[in-house]
Amino acid sequence: MKPRVAKGTRDFSAQEVAKRHYVMSVLRKAFERFGYSPLETPSFENLETLMGKYGEEGDRLIFKILRSGDFMKHAESDVPKASEIADKALRYDLTVPFARYVVQNAGQLAMPYKRYQMQPVWRADNPQKGRFREFYQCDADVVGSQSLWQEVELVHLYQAAFDALNLPVTIRLNNRKVLAGMAEVSGVGDRLVAFTVALDKLDKIGVEGVVNELLSKEFTLEEIEKLKPAMQSFATTNESIAFLRTWLSDSEIGIKGVEELTFVLDHAGNAPLIIDITLARGLNYYTGCILEVSANEVQMGSVGGGGRYDDLTGIFGLHDVSGVGVSFGLDRILLCLEELHRLPNTLESAPKALVFHMDTDQAKEGYQLTAYLRKAGISVDFYPEPAKWKKQFDFAEKRGIPFALLYGEEEMKQGVVQVKELRTGDQEAIRYVDLAAHLATR
């Protein structure tokens, strides 16, 4: 058997973990600065909690867990349905478990409840570039407030987080009510989802592609002609707002959407926010504002997205609890930062020094030196075998350990240790009492 990771999963080396922890710690600080509380939920849920929450397509992509024991016991045939032999499933996203948690603890939570959550999720999708079967989601959501100030705050959360990451972005904003208005004034209000799914692909397949997709979804040419204004782009946000006010003037919901857009825009301050009336996002539980973030200097899909969903907890029986939230795409953010060389070069994944195993007689002194430095808060490693120096140097080099600590009879007599910097080859004798302080500053 050849050892390998399961399809669509990855191992993360020390260096990769260091980078991921860096981004997550920046996000965590931003979340907490904006008043969000952490939440963690189990990696698997009862199957019924997840099934039917992501559409038919989603059900297919949920990793299901076989019943314990005789899993065929409840099977009604030799080719049983998933729900007969599986009763649990791996978390597919963080939003549905969050909704479950809110409903389950509705009485206890102080509303509005703001939480952030950074945990892996699993999807039985076919992997491709930047898409995996196991990946992290970093979400911040707030439930229990319909105030548009929440949207404004999320825009500023995005701004603060990406500023801290030194990754310039553009936040695109639209509103589901505007899209509903477009559909309404074009007489296709009953096919809003099909319309938005097609429109969302505009930047990818162009006007012609969207028209073709609408045709294949049995929209008439006349209807498509009426929807065409949705596919144009505007030079300024003022222009697009003015256009929408005129176009959607006969649609109550459309005008409501325009007002919501305007409110967020008016209070966004200097956030890098633009209106994009072609932004649709496939997710059909969004009901109000929708957001998407893309990096300015890198050709990459979105590095974040989110929106308002008025009745997410309704699926668990708790109605009239409005929610709005955003997600950060950890893997893509990392790809951007790597491409732009914006990751701090101080990320530590290796000990600062390696104490050499000089020879068997001095092993005790070597280990004591190691223990002394560890107590002083320095990350050090002690080479466990009396190997050749070349081997110990190579080991340190390979692990990225910057300093080698060498000592012998002469040094011990003088109370010093030779500190050799591997990168430069420079070496100096440092007294025991100064050693911890010396290493701490390097």
Place this chain on the structure above:
RNA sequence: GUGGUUGUAGCUCAGUUGGUUAGAGCGCCUGAUUGUGGUUCAGGAGGUCGUGGGUUCGAAACCCAUCUUCCACCCCA
């Protein structure tokens, strides 16, 4: 789920129309070198050719299945 693509040493890859014992570079191990690595030189180990069937006198190569990689679609982060 659909269509294409990929798999040979630890890593990156050669391997001719099917024909002796499957190669290279890097890495690894040993030595030149008993307290100062990275250079150099000499030697060495390491491969069920993804897996399972099939065709053939003969398969790393051709066929089928399966797993995996990457890409596109669906969908999505």
